Amino acid sequence: MLKEMITDQSNQQTPSYLLIKGLVRKANDQSIVGRLDDPINWSLPFSPPGWLSQRQYIQMVRNLICGEEATVQACKILQSRLGPGLCHDFLETQINDEIHHANLYHQYLDLLADDIEPSSGWHDVLEKCLNSHTTVVELILAFHILLEGEAVFLQKLIGDYISCPLFADINNKIRNDEARHVAFGRIMLPALSAQLSVSEKKKLMLWAEDIWFASARALVAEYLDPGAVQPDILDQTLRARWLQQEEILMNLGIS
Numbered sequence: 001m002l003k004e005m006i007t008d009q010s011n012q013q014t015p016s017y018l019l020i021k022g023l024v025r026k027a028n029d030q031s032i033v034g035r036l037d038d039p040i041n042w043s044l045p046f047s048p049p050g051w052l053s054q055r056q057y058i059q060m061v062r063n064l065i066c067g068e069e070a071t072v073q074a075c076k077i078l079q080s081r082l083g084p085g086l087c088h089d090f091l092e093t094q095i096n097d098e099i100h101h102a103n104l105y106h107q108y109l110d111l112l113a114d115d116i117e118p119s120s121g122w123h124d125v126l127e128k129c130l131n132s133h134t135t136v137v138e139l140i141l142a143f144h145i146l147l148e149g150e151a152v153f154l155q156k157l158i159g160d161y162i163s164c165p166l167f168a169d170i171n172n173k174i175r176n177d178e179a180r181h182v183a184f185g186r187i188m189l190p191a192l193s194a195q196l197s198v199s200e201k202k203k204l205m206l207w208a209e210d211i212w213f214a215s216a217r218a219l220v221a222e223y224l225d226p227g228a229v230q231p232d233i234l235d236q237t238l239r240a241r242w243l244q245q246e247e248i249l250m251n252l253g254i255s
């Protein structure tokens with residue numbers, strides 16, 4: 001039904017169709033992939049933060065790459081499930097974006113002169129989202145709303161605490177692309193959730209909560225030494241952030 005909603009000729013004037021068409025046009029105009037020259041100023045100072053160990057910093061960049069690569073896989077699965085049409089075209093622009101983002105982070109990682117595996121907890125969450133039973137609505141919720149939304153939030157936060165001018169330049173340049181990907185999720189999710197029953201929506205919210213907490217705990221574990229923060233304070237902090245995410249999902253029809 002979703003495929004028809006987006007691709008049916010008679011629906012080509014619906015708000016969803018027009019909004020996604022606008023995103024495709026913007027992607028072709030603005031995407032850093034579409035630029036002929038390298039958009040990053042690689043001559044900017046490279047200065048990893050002193051408050052993270054070298055290993056933690058490498059792990060953080062490695063986890064970003066892992067997220068970009070998993071999103072490429074999610075987009076390819078969505079393309080195969082939705083078939084040719086406008087969503088397929090948008091996802092093609094996103095695949096190109098994410099591949100380019102991963103390449104930029106790889107180039108940055110090369111400057112750190114070392115590499116390590118992504119954290120196993122984070123990798124496991126991504127694999128869980130990508131398994132063959134994950135539905136279209138779950139994929140869009142996980143990759144376009146939860147993970148992209150947190151990536152945009154974290155990029156702003158990282159900008160406040162990591163003062164490496166080169167890393168800031170990379171994140172600033174890819175932020176527009178990521179915002180476009182979140183916008184796609186925010187257009188698609190209400191249309192998809194409208195097709196779900198009340199119990200299906202409840203189940204979807206529980207699935208989202210499970211995925212969100214598993215990702216947050218896996219990523220936080222990388223940067224906090226055991227005992228650095230009391231477990232109840234960490235739980236309260238994560239719970240407060242989840243409630244913001246839950247509200248976003250409710251506003252998008254998952255309630």
Ligand SMILES: [Fe+2]
Nearest residue numbers: 068097098101
């Ligand atoms: Fe990305």
Ligand SMILES: [Fe+2]
Nearest residue numbers: 148177178181
């Ligand atoms: Fe993205």
